[in-house]
Amino acid sequence: MNYTDFFTGELDRLRDDGNYRVFADLQRKRGSFPQALNRDGDQKRDVTIWCSNDYLGMGQHENVLGAMHEAIDTVGAGAGGTRNISGTTHQHVVLEQELADLHGKEAALLFTSGYVSNWAALGTLAARIPDCLVLSDALNHASMIEGIRHSRAECQRFRHNDVEHLEELLKAQPLDRPKLIAFESVYSMDGDIGPIEEICDLADKYNAMTYLDEVHAVGLYGPRGGGIAEERGLMDRLTVIEGTLGKAFGVMGGYIAASTALCDFIRSFASGFIFTTALPPAVAAGAAASVRHLKDSSFERAQHKQRVAQVRARLDAVGIPHTDNDSHIIPVMVGDPVKCKYLSDILLKDHGIYIQPINYPTVPKGTERLRITPSPVHSQADIDNLVGALELLWSQCELARIPMAAQ
Secondary structure: OOHHHHHHHHHHHHHHHOOOOOOOEEEEOOOOOOEEEEEEOOEEEEEEEOOOOOOOOHHHOHHHHHHHHHHHHHHOOOOOOEHHHHHOOHHHHHHHHHHHHHOOOOEEEEEOOHHHHHHHHHHHHHHHOOOOEEEEEOOOOHHHHHHHHHHOOEEEEEOOOOHHHHHHHHHOOOOOOOEEEEEEOEOOOOOOEOOHHHHHHHHHHOOOEEEEEOOOOOOOOOOOOOOHHHHOOOHHHOOEEEEEOOOOOOOOOEEEEEOHHHHHHHHHHOHHHHOOEOOOHHHHHHHHHHHHHHHHOOHHHHHHHHHHHHHHHHHHHHOOOEOOOOOOOEEEEOOOHHHHHHHHHHHHHHHOEEOOEEOOOOOOOOOOEEEEOOOOOOOHHHHHHHHHHHHHHHHHOOOOOOOHHHO
């Protein structure tokens, strides 16, 4: 085999299908995010980012930056190793305490990313609990799927957010068989929300554990930013709550919050925890400052909710099709990978608006979209520019609009 020809051929196929991804070279501007500098060869342009998962702009918050600067000045750059050898610092300990408190759990365990926390925790639980059956929502994130696959435990998928189908699967199993239901609160591509209470009811009825991924909800929902489960008063009913520090909290890292015994179990057996260098102390310190701030401040969440409502209303007013949901994620539906990438390219080139196209395999073919994530730091002028550019492009490209009667 000519390996280079194989690689080139596969990449050419991606390009032909409209699914080849090009990364924009962006330099965020501290203090004025979502504004950023985009470099393209020798060219530079100012752009506004409309697809960031830094949902609240906490990546530039003075409390977060101050904590990170202080940690660097106090303890230096890196953690010095894995948590087991030399990488557990006081900043890691404090952050885990903050996260456990956020979710009303006995303990929390920190990982290098949300992907790793799902992969390691789900993989370890399902692999080491004898005869464990995992019941996984059909639209679970790739990190959850990979963790379950890695465990080699039996897995049955239930239709997305379909509690009746889930109960059919649970009912077919012996009551005393170990079972783990894995699902999400806010699903990142469609923005819909899982039926957490109903799933907890089934878990109680059929003697199952629950594993809830709250990565797109922590910081954003609930009186202290504990996520959808906190907002609905359900945190105590969940076995494991998993979250990230790289989205609404604006920094980096992932975690689980659960009982002391479960967290200690994962700490002791998960290879994805044991053999990974710990996050830099400054990152942990910044994340702790962000969590602490959002526990006490509802201002960012209120502003965020307002901006999301404004963008939705403006899109409706000009007939731009977007998926209706109860979350902060606004998927503007295009339905064609080539057109989706073209729209993204023109928005960046001609309008200074950065929205990365979402194509297969992230979403099913035929559901390609521009995924818009408004934030409290988007101004009214930013919203005007976004909606005006989309309206212009929808007309130029002769794309379907929502009839006024359907809005």
